[in-house]
Amino acid sequence: MEKQTQGYGRGMTTSRPCSVANTLSVIGEKYSLLVLREVFFGVRRFNDIARNTGAPRDVLTARLNHLVEAGVLEKVPYSERPLRHKYVPTEAGRELQGVLLTLMAWGDRHLSDRPPVVFEHSCGADLDPMVVCRDCGEKVGPRSLTPRFQAEGWARTGQVAG
Amino acid sequence: MEKQTQGYGRGMTTSRPCSVANTLSVIGEKYSLLVLREVFFGVRRFNDIARNTGAPRDVLTARLNHLVEAGVLEKVPYSERPLRHKYVPTEAGRELQGVLLTLMAWGDRHLSDRPPVVFEHSCGADLDPMVVCRDCGEKVGPRSLTPRFQAEGWARTGQVAG
DNA sequence: CCACGAAGTTTGAAAAGTGAACTCACTGTA
DNA sequence: TACAGTGAGTTCACTTTTCAAACTTCGTGG
Structure with a gap:
């Protein structure tokens, strides 16, 4: 139906x-x-x-x-x-805010001269969002992660070589 | 063309x-x-x-x-x-990692029993990504932001009332 | 020469998206 | 009671995109 x-x-x-x-x-x-x-x-x-x-x-x-x-x-x-x-x-919907913010930040950085919208954070600064590890608080960079696959067969389907 | x-x-x-x-x-x-x-x-x-x-x-x-x-x-x-x-x-592509990570985190939280993939962060912990304000380091919550529109006419097009 | 592999390209049918026009329920004015 | 107006859809005729499978092209190894 x-x-x-x-x-x-x-x-x-x-x-x-x-x-x-x-x-x-x-x-x-x-x-x-x-x-x-x-x-x-x-x-x-x-x-x-x-x-x-x-x-x-x-x-x-x-x-x-x-x-x-x-x-x-x-x-x-x-x-x-x-x-x-x-x-x-x-509540689940509100948790999608991070997705919107990271999308917006990328567009601000790479696709516009100046941001069409700025968010003022409660700390007073204009928000520049950043993704960090909840445990150590460090910024997550492209090379600081190692994937671990919970199902078999997907780990090395392609050449990882640079 | x-x-x-x-x-x-x-x-x-x-x-x-x-x-x-x-x-x-x-x-x-x-x-x-x-x-x-x-x-x-x-x-x-x-x-x-x-x-x-x-x-x-x-x-x-x-x-x-x-x-x-x-x-x-x-x-x-x-x-x-x-x-x-x-x-x-x-470089610009690598900066999209945050988008992928926030999408993944939401799916892990709301759509699967256990994450299909886990990322081990360089600090040793399994990554649980979080979006923070780069200035103050605080976690960005749904109510800690106030939008400021750079172009006129879009601020109050709808009812903001709860 | 032949089979094979990677990386596409072509194909025609099926699905999804589109704006305009239409419906339906109600409201406010007279 | 009539009538214009609004919010939220739905329907329609049309265009665009997606799909899976077959085909192409370039080169390899036997």
């Missing part, structure tokens, strides 16, 4: 089991992350989200439903008669 | 100017982030990336070309006669 989006990875037999793919099956479709951006900005009504993201209305309907089913957003009525809903982030 | 992908935001007139949208115009298409995941794992050859991501070969060709044009990957020959290339991340 449900129209099933032909998603990434989640449960696929051919491709690598991976939480990146799993997460993308929830927020990887076109416009989903822009919807979340708006929700984080406090824009929570259908028409406003549609205008700010540029998403066609039927696509937006599908994305919102998908995000609600996935437990990222929650549909909360702001008016009975007529029944109207706003879309608010769940 | 170039086939122009009908992308997000970048340059659109209708939707909010935003680095999230700009970044998604580079890495937001289906499979692009999975390609980057593989490249970070050290898998750098066309056939290996195709197998591990599940991407159709023509789509993969398009994604790789797009990522190379955008300066995220670089095409480096590993054999003349026949000419064969591997795809290696540029």
